[in-house]
Amino acid sequence: MNNRRVKATWAITVLVLVAAATARTDGLTDMELLGKFLFYQGISTPGSMACAVCHGPSVGFTGPDAEINKHGSVYRGAVPERFGNRKPPSSAYATFSPVLHYDPKKGFVGGNFWDGRATGQHLGNPAADQAQGPFLNPVEQNNPDEKAVLEKIKASSYGPLWQKVWGEPLNLDTQPAIDLNYDRVGRAIAAYEASSEMSPFSSKYDYYLRGLVQLSPQEQQGLALFNGKGRCASCHTSAPGPEGEPPLFTDFTYANLGIPKNPENPYYRMDRVNINGKPINPEGAHWVDLGLADFLRTCDDPARRDKAQESRGKHKVPTLRNVDKRPSPDFPKAYMHNGVFKSLEEVVHFYNTRDVPGAGWPAPEMPQNVNTAEAGNLQLTSQEEGAIIAFLKTLSDGYTP
Numbered sequence: 001m002n003n004r005r006v007k008a009t010w011a012i013t014v015l016v017l018v019a020a021a022t023a024r025t026d027g028l029t030d031m032e033l034l035g036k037f038l039f040y041q042g043i044s045t046p047g048s049m050a051c052a053v054c055h056g057p058s059v060g061f062t063g064p065d066a067e068i069n070k071h072g073s074v075y076r077g078a079v080p081e082r083f084g085n086r087k088p089p090s091s092a093y094a095t096f097s098p099v100l101h102y103d104p105k106k107g108f109v110g111g112n113f114w115d116g117r118a119t120g121q122h123l124g125n126p127a128a129d130q131a132q133g134p135f136l137n138p139v140e141q142n143n144p145d146e147k148a149v150l151e152k153i154k155a156s157s158y159g160p161l162w163q164k165v166w167g168e169p170l171n172l173d174t175q176p177a178i179d180l181n182y183d184r185v186g187r188a189i190a191a192y193e194a195s196s197e198m199s200p201f202s203s204k205y206d207y208y209l210r211g212l213v214q215l216s217p218q219e220q221q222g223l224a225l226f227n228g229k230g231r232c233a234s235c236h237t238s239a240p241g242p243e244g245e246p247p248l249f250t251d252f253t254y255a256n257l258g259i260p261k262n263p264e265n266p267y268y269r270m271d272r273v274n275i276n277g278k279p280i281n282p283e284g285a286h287w288v289d290l291g292l293a294d295f296l297r298t299c300d301d302p303a304r305r306d307k308a309q310e311s312r313g314k315h316k317v318p319t320l321r322n323v324d325k326r327p328s329p330d331f332p333k334a335y336m337h338n339g340v341f342k343s344l345e346e347v348v349h350f351y352n353t354r355d356v357p358g359a360g361w362p363a364p365e366m367p368q369n370v371n372t373a374e375a376g377n378l379q380l381t382s383q384e385e386g387a388i389i390a391f392l393k394t395l396s397d398g399y400t401p
């Protein structure tokens with residue numbers, strides 16, 4: 001896309017987003033409403049790029065652009081020639097992830113991002129930490145600093161709401177005030193992400209768990225396979241928690257599934273785009289996504305750095321809620337950290353046959369640490385693959401019985 005088209009697309013996107021943001025406000029607390037505004041408001045340099053440009057409600061708060069999903073699956077930043085390296089996961093249900101920690105049995109658990117680097121250590125919630133990132137990330141919203149973000153918020157029409165939520169007007173006079181208020185931005189966005197609007201637990205499966213509807217025989221068979229022969233539930237938790245909490249379809253652990261590279265990932269070209277004289281991706285086409293290891297090797301704690309080798313290629317287990325949510329049945333979505341798969345059929349067939357000789361899957365992006373215990377040769381028939389997909393389709397929010 002050329003810059004003019006990018007701008008035009010944004011202008012339209014922003015209009016649609018503002019309409020969406022002003023339409024449904026019922027049932028939200030003032031804090032959630034403030035978070036909603038910060039999520040949909042274009043706060044970027046240049047332009048007016050909002051979180052929702054990469055996390056759209058019509059697709060379950062992941063990437064809403066059909067063309068991008070069909071190809072590289074990575075969304076361009078506010079500076080249009082800049083691209084990050086991964087596909088946007090859903091921002092819904094992200095607030096339920098625990099603070100990143102190490103469990104002797106499960107390995108690393110929790111955090112936000114595919115590699116867990118929004119740990120939750122700063123604000124006590126990974127999604128609140130996460131929400132402070134994109135505004136300042138040079139390949140995303142690219143604002144120069146926290147103060148610039150807060151100035152844009154101060155200049156918006158949401159001043160009175162800010163004051164109502166935090167009990168004082170937005171003050172940027174001193175660095176401590178800036179730090180405090182930038183933390184409040186993270187907290188408000190996380191509150192919206194956890195709200196009944198972004199994380200409503202309103203799928204057909206939720207109604208089923210509450211005993212309000214029945215699954216079709218095919219969906220029921222898919223659920224049994226998901227929990228049994230398909231082994232999906234060993235990572236994508238499908239049963240309610242001890243207090244009856246609805247399942248999140250992730251146990252927040254990390255695994256390397258041997259996902260192939262997505263050759264169309266625009267990050268491979270980011271050796272030619274510089275920020276402050278340095279290429280965004282010095283390794284160019286040879287870059288390999290190390291996932292969790294990318295984060296661990298930057299940690300101060302030597303106990304974490306020591307675990308980097310065994311974590312190469314591992315990515316956080318994503319929620320499967322809304323995995324099939326799309327504005328129309330033929331609307332393309334992309335799956336996995338690099339968006340290499342384009343349909344649920346492809347995903348389930350990969351789990352089923354990755355290690356079957358002659359199945360023809362490309363080599364893994366990172367051949368170390370591939371999980372062969374729970375995936376790769378599941379011996380599912382094509383009818384059984386279809387049943388699992390039918391079950392996955394019951395996880396879209398907004399079901400009306």
Ligand code: HEC
Pocket residue numbers: 039049050051052053054055075076077078084086087088089090091092094111112113114115127130131132134135139140141189316
């Ligand atoms: C240019 C596209 C883009 C924009 C703008 C953007 N994101 Fe993201 N988001 C991503 C990508 C890509 C990832 C995954 C990055 C990674 O894992 O390294 C991500 C990850 C996340 C996650 C982690 C989910 C999880 O389960 O780990 C949350 C939550 C999130 N974004 C919320 C936001 C919020 C809030 C904003 C605005 C302040 C925002 N995003 C702006 C692309 C974007």
Ligand code: HEC
Pocket residue numbers: 089090226230231232233234235236254255256257259315316317318319320323334335336337338344347348351371374375388
């Ligand atoms: C060993 C743990 C594990 C098991 C077992 C497992 N998954 Fe996953 N799943 C993951 C991880 C980790 C990812 C992300 C991998 C990546 O992007 O590199 C993922 C990604 C996915 C995605 C893509 C979601 C998205 O938003 O991109 C779908 C769909 C999915 N799994 C469905 C299933 C189904 C269906 C099964 C059973 C047949 C299954 N999974 C079994 C760990 C697991």
